[in-house]
Amino acid sequence: MHASVITHLRCPVCAGSLNAANRALRCAAGHSFDLARQGYADLTAGRSVxxxxxxxxxxxxxxxxxxxxxxxxxxxxxxAAAGVPGKGLILEVGAGTGRYLARALGPARVGLAVDVSKAALRRAARADPRIGAVRADVWRGLPVRDATADVLLDIFAPRSGAEFARVLRPGGVAVVVTPAPGHLAELVAALGMVGVDPAKPERLAASLQPWLTHLGTTPLRADLTLDRAAAAALVGMGPSAWHTDPAEVTATLATMAEPITATLEVHLSLWQAA
Incomplete structure (x- = not known):
């Protein structure tokens, strides 16, 4: 793991600073966390996630x-990340494969990918040499020092306003992406995907305020042109994977002419520590 990333971490047990030693991360109190051979560290401290x-x-x-x-x-x-001053850390919560984080680093920053999925962390640890990957659950507290991140990314991921405000430095910004009500509406109707709650903006604000101040929201929209494999991947990559039958999805897609069209519609909002 990149040494510059480790300086932003803290022990999930005692909150002390972590240092690299013999393929592990250790604090002065003796707590030790092995680095997996795939390159990520499990900083759950044995707590169930x-x-x-x-x-x-x-x-x-x-x-x-x-x-x-x-x-x-x-x-x-x-x-959005490039518009935030600083040359320090970009932290992504619910980072998945780390692809968004790698794109956002720019020439000078380092990145920390946080996720609970070991399968995701294996990919995130390889997304860019400047990215460190750790297993942790935002609801149980991030193993990240106070006031240390220039930018925090949360893209279709869980949110904790208190933790976001704690780890962002003064002037730091959280970049949050959430689905809009029309997101993938064509596939939601045809394939039984989970729809978007119309009250999503209100729930987002409730999860981030009063810890963060809303700086503004930008709607993003694109027309997707998909083959059947890509449409199936859209179902299989998110929450709908837990609520649909893959065989039924495949059978329905087989009846649909290619290309399959769908609307990508999301909101990108910026939030600053209050």
Whole structure:
């Protein structure tokens, strides 16, 4: 793990500084956390966390992102991160494969990918040499020092306003991407995907205020042109994977003419520590 990333971490047990030693991260109090051979560190401190996305879900997401279907999101996130002063850390919560984080680093910053999914962290640890990857659950507290991140990315991921405000430095900004009500509406109707709660903006604000101040929201939209494999990946990469039958999805897609069209519609919002 990149030495500059380790300086931003803290022990999940005692909150002391961590240092690298013999393929492990250790604090002065003697707590030690092994670095997996795939390059990530498990900083859950033995506390039970859910398994997160499966290997199949992670692979589906990587295929969609690599094909460029979500470039409108990646480009906007990168531009937002570049607009925040500083040359320090970009932290991504629920980082998945780390592709958004790698794009957002720019020439001078280092990145920390946090996720609970081991399958995701294996990919995130390889996304860029300047990215460190750790297993942790935002709801149980991030193993990250106070006031240390220039930018925090949260893209279709869980949110904790108190933790976000704690780890952001003064003037730091959280870049949050959430689905809009029309996101993938065509596939939601045809394939039984989980729809977007119309009250999503209100729930987002409730999760981040009063710890963070809303700086503004930008709507992002793109028309997706998909083959059947890409449409199946869209179902399989997110929450709908837990609520749909893959065989039924495949059978329905077989009846649909290619290309399959769908609307990507999300909101990118910026939040600063209050």
């Amino acid at each position: 859910h398994a997160g996305d499966s290997a199949d879900m992670v692979a589906a997401r990587e295929a969609l992102l690599e094909a460029g279907h979500f470039d409108v999101v990646s480009d906007a996130v990168s531009a």
